[in-house]
Amino acid sequence: MRIKSILAASAASLVLAACTTTANDMDMARAPSTGASMADTGDGMRAAPTELAALVDEVEIPYEKFTLQNGLDVIVHTDRKAPIVAVAVWYNVGSKDEPKGQTGFAHLFEHLMFNGSENASEDYFQYLGEMGATDYNGTTNFDRTNYFQTVPTPALERALWLESDRMGYLLGAVTQQKLDNQRGVVQNEKRQGDNQPGGLVFYEIINTLFPAPHPYDHTPIGSMADLDAATMDTVQGWFRDNYGPNNATLVLAGDISPADARPMVEKYFGPIARGPVNDPAEAEVTELSADVRKVMKDQVAATNITKYWTAPGMLDRELTALTVGTQILGGLASSRLDQTLVRDEQLAVGVSAGNYSFQRVGILNVGATARPGVDPAVVEQRLDQLIADFIRTGPTEDEVRRAATSTLSSTIRGLEQVGGFGGKAVTLASGEVLADDPDYYARQLEILATLTPGEVQAAMQRWMTRPSMTLVLEPGEREGEYAEAASVAAAAPPTAAEEAAAQQQVTVTKERPKPSINTTAELDFPDVQHVQLANGMRLNYAQRETVPATYVTMSFDAGSAADPRDKRGLEALALGLFDEGTTTLSSQEIAEARERLGANISTGGGSDRSSFTLSALSANLTPSLELLNDVIRNPAFAPEEIERVRAQQITGIEQELRTPQAVAARTLAPIVYGEDSPYGGPGSGTVESVRSITRADITGFKDRWIRPDNGQVFVVSDRPLNEIVSTLNGVFGDWRAPSVAKGTKSFGEMAAMPESSRIVLINRPNSPQSFILGGQRTPADARDETYVDFLNANNALGGNFLARLNMNLRETKGWSYGVRGAPQTLENAVGYLVSAPVQADRTGDALGELIRETGEFLDTSGVTEAERNRIVTAQIGELPGQFETSSAVLNAMQSNALYGRPDNYQETLAARYRAQTAQSLDTAVRAAIDSDRFVWVVVGDASVVRPQLEQLGLPVEVREMAQ
Template identity: 35%
Template sequence: MRKHSPQFFCALGVLILAGLSLNAGAQVQHKLPEIKYEKYTLPNGLTVITHEDHRLPLVAVDLWYHVGPLNERPGRTGFAHLFEHMMFEGSEHVGEKAHIKYVQSAGATDVNGTTNFDRTNYFETMPSNQLELALWLESDRMGFLMEGLDREKLTNQRDVVRNERRQGEGRPYYVAEEALYHALLPKEHPYYGDVIGSHQDIESARIADVRDFHQRYYTPNNASIAIAGDFDAAKLKELLTKYFGPIPAGPKVDPVTTKTPPITAQKRVTVTDTVKLPQISIAWLTPPAFTQDAYNVDAAMFALGGAKASRLDTALVYKSQTAQSVTCYSNAQKLTGITECSITAKPGVKLQDLEATFWSELDRLQKEGPTAEEVEAAKALNLTQKISGLQRLGGFGGVADTLNEYNQYMGDPGFLAKDVAMAEAVTVASTKDAAVKYFSKDAAVVVSCVPGEKKLEDVPRSPADTDADVKITNPYTPEFEKAQEWRKNKPAAGSAPEIHLPVPTEFSLDNGLKVLLVEGHALPVVTAALVSRAGSENNRPTKAGLATLTSEIMSDGTQSRNLEKLAQDEERIGARVAVNAGMDSGAVSMSLLATHADEGMDILADIAQHPAFRAEDVERRTKQRLVRISQETDNVQSMAFRVGPKLVFGETPYGLAANGTAESVKGLTASDISTFYADHYGPNDSVLVLAGDVTRAEAERLAKKYFGGWTSHAAEPPSIPAPPAPASTHVVIVDKPGAPQTALMAFGAGVSAYSPDTDVLTVLNYTLGGSFGSRINMNLREQHGYTYGARSSFTGYRDGGFFFSGGLVRTDVTAAAAKELMLEIRNFPGKPSTAEELAAAKEASIRSLPGRFETTSAIADATSGIFVYNRPLDYFAKLPAKYEAITEGDIARAAKQYLHPDQLVIVTAGDRSKIEPGLKDAGLGPIEVRDLNGNPVSSTGAAAEQ
């Protein structure tokens, strides 16, 4: 063991075994991974937690400030979240809006800042040679944010944050969720308001408030930084001392000890929303995070409404079919937990009938308790999730995030073993006791959300001269500032690490099934995916939605396992099988712990080879699909993405919505579904992808044992008909009365996945709209504050593809935002990427590649594309060289060849009465009004006859 100087506390994780009973009399031993870490504190109070991992040339930097709504006061809700945005606006030595550009152009992945009730965090996973860059950036905005702040930046970010809130308000049932929290908690409680804050409170934020908040909470003694990955420990300590050491400590932050008052009499609230279906939500206050009863509550919720075939799902979704969906979850935080079940009604079903069944099922759980199988399944899924999350160095649930979370809540970054032990301590009896103790009718809040007016509390923007007379003084002495002038120099990158990207091993079974294997033995996790060319490209117009409906029903049961049995077998081993269909392929996949590889493959193979397509499952899924199609009008983004491709590609498969139309789905039969399966799933046109903790010998054994006897035949996918001739650029309005935002989306033809220019377009699009610092996002979000985010992309399919650009924008700026969006697209062919932009795009594209292969599921997903698009096995290994070879001339040529600003359909899904006048004056081309299926709407508002 290494020796450490006395000021450092070192805790080294050890391998332990967690016994997990899977059924009566059976015990399977799981080996927990080691998370060796060091924890120490700088003289200014900054807590440092480090974990070395040299698997990949990556390092995750994860900085937690121990501040959130937990620390806010009434009238300042959302302030912690607003400040999260301000931290990206520029600090003294880094420059205005430069932070995100620096990290992304260096090849960072998992870059973000987030806020929850108890903390605000900032994280980036960097190429290991760019660690110093990350420390320079994070330290500068910790210690020197105020010098870069002005009222223009604050005004812009108030707009951006309020757009983010409107984005939430535009989602169905958002207003009901906020009402639920308001009923659960008193107004003075820190968790009462939405984390994002109210419009009134966000708009009232002033520079003086921001300054006070930064100096009070964004200090080294109120923060912890976790760094995980490929670094030299001694060098890292030097860098941390260099960059963070000089920052003065701030005032002491006292712990928040607010007591959450219990609910002693049931509360009932009814809200209205512009939704198709009513929904009922029932919630309780439950124990705070990392208490034993929080684990017991989780298990109770799993049995009630969290399992695939939970009690509520069985009673309401599968048997009576009175509910469209059931969602139950528990969210434990520092001051309290909140546990909630939401049930969305089928058309014509009364909420009181759903509620009666809910209380009946809960009463049965409280009287009888859960089954042993339900408790063990909850524990198995929990263990799989925890271990699988550790595949990633950064991001949510990654190693650095886990160390910081344990440190904040428990003061122990090495709490993993205790966390798992507490979960394993859950029993049938403790789960039953928790259900009785916490889920009483008297302690519940019941919120009914019914169709009607969406009532929002938006407020006007502040006057243009707000804060105009405020003088910002430097918090530091001139002597200190002079001593820190060295920070003006961006640190040079270290020697670029060599990039090694996975090259799968390939072999074939006698029946023609290809197998692609990517080994990785760092963690005991395996992902298996059976991928067939069974995507929506095979749909005909009259059968739109067939591919996705077939995949959904495949997950409902096999010839030997009905839905309940299949769900139990999956969850018993801590896994969930996903069956889905994209445009070019259908896939049956699962991730699980390697100790269950045989059981998992048995389930996967059964679903892929022996789907039952039972009449009751076909009928139920068809009805659910029809309801889901009707619900698409609840969300403007869903509306725009249904209409846009249809207007570009017409009645070809690329223009048909994956869900289909009400007419096409009503016409689908059980025979259509079984025939589609027989025609498109088979060993001769499929691949089995295995990624993770499995050897070549084991892969061959598993593949032969579970897929060697598969003998069905699959037909080649048909050629896609040519799309209609592109129309001149014009505007299409899809009306959604009362929408708080407009989905502004420009659609046009793109290129196929086989195009030799796909790599060039990846690099081109990085500058246009593929990154936070892209031209489109910087214009619409950072310059004008029209949106929470705007982007562009080229999506390639087998026989074609489409170009897309846009985002959700404030209703009153729809026309202005559309003009700016089109300005950026029109300008790009004439002003393609500069040398500086190209260099940044190439570096980002190359250096971010290792971060795309951190998890077995990501590796399996990428590897499946090798089969679907007939790519060489070393496709990813050769990508860095391809990106590096791209020139300014390549970008200029591709921009002129593939960007067609005069042949775009600008779809605006929103409140027609508010957006149409401005769009008429915007000079963007003719205006049409279309319905959800892309059909013209007459001046009276009815769909015009075709």
């Protein structure tokens, strides 16, 4: 489903997601191969990281730009690492350009432009599948609309044909039926966001900071009333005014040269006539006349207090200073707020700060989520004091350097990706469209490299001493205007005239034949080598030389499946504590060391493995590994840190108990796998189980599971194997297993398959949308060679956008923003889950359709030849794009080890796909899924939903939300 760059609120803290203003992915020339020099820094680490300015100097995205006669700007960047090309088309129009009465039009048109054009009249995902596209989507925000896909090089001409057809030849394919359907999809997208805890917060922020008639006075998703009022005439006028070639930029990044690109671009885009050029709406940076305070209630686990200030937009010189300032205040792991409110005084379970800048305006925000049991007024008072102290004293030089290094290292880690949401194509396009400069990212990095504490302090003083908005989000039921905002009336049935108009046929104004794809790009998965380290651990290594970065995962055979039945959440709590202090470094010192090195250490692994992953600049690899070594081998598990992290985990659990998706998952897992199964409980645990965990439990977990005789090492790096082995042995070579026995897991008897289907309804009052989650345990085994047959058969039923379940409820009925069916692949079990958020008044009808569609697919209407051909073509074509990055290779290597697959497994998939038949796919899926044995969990308003569900003829059990 399409994911939008629309700002959203979460329960723990408001997170504003917007168009980024600095690069995320760029080319980099190879950094020197020598390691970082070693020196005593006084913090327990002996690391002198590579200078920031030297790293910035290496970052570059060379490109060539030309403009067609019709005004289309074209930018081409060559990257030959893989046979793929990112194609991005950005239109210079967003929600700030919408006139009164047409809010949400830019976003609605983003949807319509995926619904077919005159010469490509099917859903565009059909054509993307034919090309083997990856990383495809479309997004709308305040300032622009964009479309992007990464395609195999042989399919580039097809991609240009497709993008040019919707640019120049769309309106003949926009029917009343498509408009009505996508209007419904967008409205369900709005309901889905509004239904989340904190889902109404952003509306209040925008209304307060940018009151009408400001261009930023409404969210990109628009209002229900304006969407309902959209007519064929108004949407067609909107398209003609805003989507001409001279209001657009095309970026190609990847396996293509400017010389080869130009004739193809001229061929497909050149004949498109010029249109009006949108002059982006000017917008002043508003200022509140006085401080504003708002209190809202919602189903959140803890009170969140966040302060907001308006700020200048992305073209302002102070952008970087404000961004760095908010990182230091509350964005970094070592931030001032984190150190004081979370670590030292333990008044909060989380803090946040950010500078979210759009083209014309920005929003600065600083917030904290009160620790349960702490008076929110005390948290707010302390938050205000810390903000004032920071503005008065300013940051230190070390803080500025750490923030800048963290930003740059994040940039470098994304250097490989040519497309997607944050790749090189996006970086060039956003600079061109929003700043009239494809090199905008470079200007920002130059500022970053030389930024001074004085500049940061001056910017913070200028903008954060103005009147602010304080928004307090408290636990409780939505009240008054907020409750009404979430309730949406069902659409009226179409009139006879509307039904007649819906029969309108596609009109082709110019025949444009679809170009052929004559060859297939083959995946070249890197060779994997294996070495035993000095500590006995198996090293799995692959070399990727595209960027000067190294990824290291130490994976241990544990996961949440290692938790004792009465101590669920132990693994999660333990993993959360490893980097919260070692025997020589405090949690604050660990955070600061990571930032100086530009390193990222994360923990995770899922149900079956517990892992520690380091992503490091190769120039800083040795000191980064030394830090990882200290975190893994020497955690202090200090009692005060245990209690702090325990409080955070419990707050997270309590938030899960209020969030529809999490409630459904927590309800379904023990039914599918069994209460006593390691897979039957939530990995985060329960409030009771996490409260019962002792320090001895945590140290026991480490000794039994996190040890060299229970793990493997996976590395993807630009550095050669011998250097990696030498470095790992130098740091981890003396690690020996403790004397206690290794841990063992017990899977025992899983829950019996139910004899028939049933419904469990979780009552969540005042929900404008219901969340449906159906599931069952299957006899499938991920180690079996036929497992890929099961996966591809599911691609016809529920596995992708074009699958039957999604096309029915989203594209045909318009009752949902997106439906998915997918295996839950575990080491010792495979479940099958169907998830569907649907509008409340159609819950029963939607579940009835899921049951009918699944049953017919498994009984009488299996995979068609057309579906088989579409799926196989897409799967083969996608392979080169799926493993473009080092992180993707690293994940694949771990998956191969988990399921006992050969190192070249990914390269064998194309042949396996080609051998598949409709019959072999049917055989695999019918052996795995039984349509009569689903348990359906529905989270919704029982007063609205229960009567609908009772019409389905299945037993309905009603439960109340856990408190």
